Amino acid sequence: MANSDETKTARCALGRQLAELRKAAGHTQHGLARLVQYGRSSVASTETGHQYPDREFWVRCDSTLQTGGKLVAEYDRIAEHRRRSALQVVGPASRPMALSPTSFDAPRADDAAGLWEHVDSIDARRLALKAAVDDDARLSYLETEIRQAIHDNERLAPAILTTRMRPLRAYVDQLMAGRQHPPQRARLYTAAAHLSGLLAALALDLGAFRVAHAYAAEAFDLADAASEPETQAWARATQSLIAFYTGEYHDALAYAQDGLRRAGTSPQRIRLTINGQARALARLGDRYGVDSAVDRAFAMLSDHPSVTQVSTSLALGPYCEARTAANAATAYLALGRTADVDDHLTVAIAAFDTAGLRGPQALSRLDLATVHLHTDDPEPEQAATLAMQALTLTADQRLESVHQRARQFLAVARPFARQPQLRQVADLLAERTQVSIATPPALPSPS
Template sequence: MRPMARFPALLREAHAASGLSYRQLGDAAFVSRSHVHNIATGKRVPDRRFAEAVDIALGADGRLVAAFEADEAERLEEAATRKTLAASLAASRDLIDLAEMDLDQIHAGVAETAVDYLSTAPGPMLHRTNALRTDVLGRLRDHRHGVNERKDLLVAAGRLSGVLAYAALDLGDPHAALEHARAGARCAQAAGDLELLMWVRGTQSLIARFNGDYGVALDYVRDGLQYAGEVPGTGKARLLSGEAQCLANLGDSVGANRTLDAAERAHEAVRQPDSLAGLFEFSHTKRLYYSGSSLIWLEGGADAQRAERDALAAITSWQQMPPEQRSLDDERLAHVYVATARVQLGDIEGAAEVMRPILTLPPEAQISWINKRAGRVASMLSAPEYATSTAATELRDAITGLEEAPAR
C-alpha cells in the first residue's frame, strides 16, 4: 500500500486551487519550499503541525487534517503488521530448531484459523496466527504438555506455520513465507505426517512460483507427489495443479493441459476427505481456478479459451457459496485471469468488464498477487497492436492507477 496516499493528493488539489506558491505555503507552515514539494509528491511524511498549518493557509476547513489523520492511522497499522511479520518469522526460526525436540501442548483453534483464512484479510490473520503460535512456543519451552501429545502437537504447529506462510506470501514477503513453510515441513517430518508434508511441499512450490523459480517449484511438487498413494484427501490434485502452472510458465502447453486433466481425475478419485478444511483442502472450485491461472501463461488460442472458461466457472462457484466458504482473494484473482485470457483473445471490452470490481478494491484488499498479476495485464495492453485502442489505453491506465499492494 502506498503510504500517506490521501494527504499529498488533497494537498496538491487545494494548492492548485489556492493560487499560492509552494514558497508562500512553506512560509505559512514555517518550512522550506522544497519541504512542501516533497510532502506534496509523497516523498516525505508530514507531521500534524504541518497539516494544521497548511489546512489553515489553504482554507481547507479541516479536510487536510482529516486526511493526515487517516493516513497516519494507516501508516501505524502497516508498521504494526510489519512488526508482527518480523516476530512471526523469528518464531518460525525457533520452530525449525524446536521441531527435533519434544513438542507438546498447543492452543486450540487451528482448524478455525484454517477456515477463517479464506474470508479474512491476511494482515489480521497474521496477527491472530502469530499470537496463537507464540502461545505454542511458550508451552514448548516450558514443557507444559502431556506425555502422549507430541505427534498431534507437531502437526498443529506445522499447520500454524503453513497459515503464516500463506499470510507472509499474500503480504508480499516470499522470503518470510519460505521460512515459515520450512518450519512447517520440519514439524511434519518430525511428526511423520505425510499429509501435512505433502501440503507443505505444495505451499513451497507456490512460493517458488511467486518468485518465478519454476524449476524449483517443480522439484517441490514432485517431491510431494511421492507420498500421493499414502495419504487421504485432495493433496495429489493440488500438487498436479501446481505442476500444470509450472509447465505452462515454462511454455509446455501439451504438458500443462495433460496435467490439468490428471488433476481433475485425481480430484474425482478422492474418497476420504482432507484431515483439515479451509486452507488445507483443495476444492473443485480451486482446481478450476488453478486451470485458469495456469493456461494464461501460454500463447492464447485454445489455452486462453480454456483459461477463461475455467476461471469464470470458479468465480460463479465462489459467488454461490456462503461468505465464510468463499476464498475472496482467489475469487478476485480469477477476475484478473479472465481479463488476461480475454486480452489474449483480443476482447478488450470484455477484459475491462471483468476487471471492474478489481479496480475499485480498497487498498487493504489488494494483496500482492493481485497487483502482480494485474500488472501483467497492463503490460500486455502496452503492446503495439493496442496503441490506437482507446479501450486498451483506458484499461491500462486504470490498472496502473491501482494502489500498490500492502507490504504483505
C-alpha cells in the first residue's frame, strides 16, 4: 500500500466483501449486527467504506459467517501494509537536525519534516482513538437491548433470558476495556449497572443466590462509578429484593433505606419504599413501619404516574399501582392482617391477568390462597385451587419467588393436611423443585 488512497480502496473492497458474505449467509445488516454485538449503522457504514472498525469486529464477523478467517486475514494485510508505508515515509526524516546558529528560528518549509511527525503518523493515531471510542450508535444499541430485556423479564423464562444476556455482558466487558469520552463512559457504566442488576434478578429467579448477590453488588459498584444517584438507587432496590428472598430482612431494609437516601425525588422511591422497606419491615414485625411505608408509596404514585398499566418488576421508571398494591398485600399478609389484603389483591390480580405476566399472577394468587386459610370460615379447597393455578401458570419458568411463596402457603395450610387438593399442591411443588424422595413433603401426611 503505497499511499492513503490505496489503503482506502483496500478498505472499501473489504467492506464490499463483508456485504457479499453476509448476503450469501442470508443475514440482513440488522441481523448480523445483533450477532456480532455491534450497531446496525456500524455494519452498514463498514460495508460502504465509510467506517473501518477494529480487528475484533472482523474476528466476530468471520466467526458468525464461518469464512475461515478471510476477513481478518485481509484486515491484517491492510494494517501491515499501512504500517510499512508509514515507516518508509517517516524513516529518513527521523534523523536529527544539525544544530546551527539559526536552529531555533522558524524552520523553512523544506526543513519542517525534521521538526514534525509525519502526517500519516498523526492520522493513524487519530484513527486509533476514533476506533477505540464507542460512538453513540453502539451505546444506544446497548441501552436499547438492556431496556428490552428488562421489559421481557417475567415474560420469558429466566434461563432463556439469561442465555440472551450473557453475550451482551461479554460485549460490555470489551467496551469497558476500550477508551471513551467521559460522557460516553458514564453511559456505558450506567448500562453495565442495569445489565448486572438484571442478571442478578435472573440468578435469583433460578435460585443461584450467591451469583445473584455478586451481580447485584457489581450493579451498585458500576452505578457508583458512573456517579448516577438514580442508578445507584435502582441497584440498591435490586439488592434489597435479593436480600429479601434470601431471608436477610435486616439487609433488605438497610439496602432500601440507603437507596432512598440516594434517590432524591427519583421515581425509584416508590419501588424502594413498597418493595424494599414495607416487605422487610413486615418480616421484622414492625406494624407501624409497614403502615407508614405503604401510605407513602401510594401517595407517591400521583407524583410519579406510570406510563404503562403494569410496570416492569425492575422498573427504571416509577412503579405502577398494581405493583404497589401487590407488595402492600404481601407485607400485610406477613403481619397476619388479612383484612388489609383483599382490596390490594383485587387491583393487582386484575392488572396482572390483563398483562399476562405469569410470575406476578402466580405470586398474587398464592397470597390470596393464604388469605382463604386465615378467614373465620377457612376455605382450603378454594385456597388449593388458587395455589394450583399459581404453579401451573409458572410451569415453564420455575421461579424461585413462586416456590418460596408456595412453601409459605403450605406451612400455613398444615392444619388442613387431610385435604387431597392440598396434597396435590405439595406434590406438584416437590416435583417442580426436584425435592428428593428422602426429603419430607412440605405438607405432613394425615395421621
